[in-house]
Amino acid sequence: MSLLKIHNLSKSFDNGKTKVLDTVSFELEKGRVLTIVGESGSGKTTLIRLIAGLETPDDGIVELNDTILSSVDIMVRAEKRNVGLVFQDYALFPHMTVQENIMYGIHKQHDKKERVAEVLELVGLSGFESRYPHQLSGGQQQRVALARALAPRPEVLILDEPFSNLDVILKDQLRREIFEIIHKTGVTAIFVTHDTDDALSVSDSIIVLQKGKMIQNATAFELFNAPKTPYVASLFSAVVNFTTKELEEFRYPASESTSYMLRTSSFRIEEDTDYSVTARVLSVLFMGAYYQISVETPQGNLYTICSSNDYQNKNITIGFNQPDIFHFECQIN
Numbered sequence: 594m595s596l597l598k599i600h601n602l603s604k605s606f607d608n609g610k611t612k613v614l615d616t617v618s619f620e621l622e623k624g625r626v627l628t629i630v631g632e633s634g635s636g637k638t639t640l641i642r643l644i645a646g647l648e649t650p651d652d653g654i655v656e657l658n659d660t661i662l663s664s665v666d667i668m669v670r671a672e673k674r675n676v677g678l679v680f681q682d683y684a685l686f687p688h689m690t691v692q693e694n695i696m697y698g699i700h701k702q703h704d705k706k707e708r709v710a711e712v713l714e715l716v717g718l719s720g721f722e723s724r725y726p727h728q729l730s731g732g733q734q735q736r737v738a739l740a741r742a743l744a745p746r747p748e749v750l751i752l753d754e755p756f757s758n759l760d761v762i763l764k765d766q767l768r769r770e771i772f773e774i775i776h777k778t779g780v781t782a783i784f785v786t787h788d789t790d791d792a793l794s795v796s797d798s799i800i801v802l803q804k805g806k807m808i809q810n811a812t813a814f815e816l817f818n819a820p821k822t823p824y825v826a827s828l829f830s831a832v833v834n835f836t837t838k839e840l841e842e843f844r845y846p847a848s849e850s851t852s853y854m855l856r857t858s859s860f861r862i863e864e865d866t867d868y869s870v871t872a873r874v875l876s877v878l879f880m881g882a883y884y885q886i887s888v889e890t891p892q893g894n895l896y897t898i899c900s901s902n903d904y905q906n907k908n909i910t911i912g913f914n915q916p917d918i919f920h921f922e923c924q925i926n
């Protein structure tokens with residue numbers, strides 16, 4: 594059964610001139626992790642602010658545990674919603690210790706100190722109670738922010754771009770740790786990011802927002818393998834747009850009214866494939882873990898990746914298999 598139900602949520606700013614969210618609907622089951630992805634300005638933060646009660650909707654309903662939290666006539670205050678928030682900038686109070694920061698979020702409980710110790714243990718920071726935020730690393734501050742959000746036992750935990758201020762190695766490590774903690778607590782979580790790697794690795798389902806509209810709501814596997822639009826396809830790895838003429842070179846039966854795309858990584862070199870063309874290799878660049886290869890076909894140049902530089906200045910067969918090509922009955926946008 595769904596814990597959180599979002600129904601036809603819409604929001605505009607500037608007296609209705611800027612529509613930021615347009616009839617967004619989805620449901621989230623208890624204990625699941627949902628990620629919201631989308632380019633800058635697509636409405637991600639506005640959507641979670643509406644769920645957290647920091648904005649009022651123009652239309653639509655936010656429902657948690659069969660109780661309406663927001664609608665045109667109802668607005669339950671943010672602090673009454675039992676929704677925990679972790680922001681990218683940690684938002685810890687600098688003049689308070691770790692213990693005071695975490696206690697701040699706990700309202701009704703008598704066992705405040707015990708709860709602080711419990712959540713600090715959960716995030717691997719036992720013994721850090723009396724430190725101040727400036728005495729902690731970025732990763733530790735983010736774990737304290739998570740502990741603070743978890744302390745009141747929220748029904749939904751929302752993490753807004755929680756890793757974007759951290760360097761790559763720390764980010765990977767912290768992402769793993771935070772999602773282990775989330776799974777351990779079983780809390781229902783919504784994670785907002787424009788980093789699609791984050792989204793693929795941690796979510797039970799992913800919502801893609803584009804210009805305030807929900808384009809697709811699916812598992813990571815479905816989004817990667819069956820994107821609904823060219824934009825969704827391009828979110829998760831490099832893609833090539835094919836013209837009908839280019840596809841004819843591969844002997845692919847292309848139609849004029851369809852847009853075609855292939856992931857760069859789906860090209861096969863010197864392999865038996867469903868559709869192929871002979872092409873001249875223009876360059877092979879060493880990129881560390883792989884080589885980037887550029888080839889010239891009768892219809893233009895293509896880029897792909899391969900694992901060796903044996904193809905320098907050669908004519909090669911490059912191709913792809915039927916299941917790998919995406920087709921969309923629309924114009925590429």
Ligand SMILES: Nc1ncnc2c1ncn2[C@@H]1O[C@H](COP(=O)(O)OP(=O)(O)OP(=O)(O)O)[C@@H](O)[C@H]1O
Nearest residue numbers: 606607613631632633634635636637638639640787
């Ligand atoms: N209070 C506000 N008043 C006016 N416009 C706003 C307000 N809040 C957000 N917007 C606008 O709404 C649009 C969506 O903003 P939002 O912050 O939800 O996007 P986002 O997807 O979270 O972007 P980012 O990834 O850059 O954080 C933007 O064009 C933004 O300028």
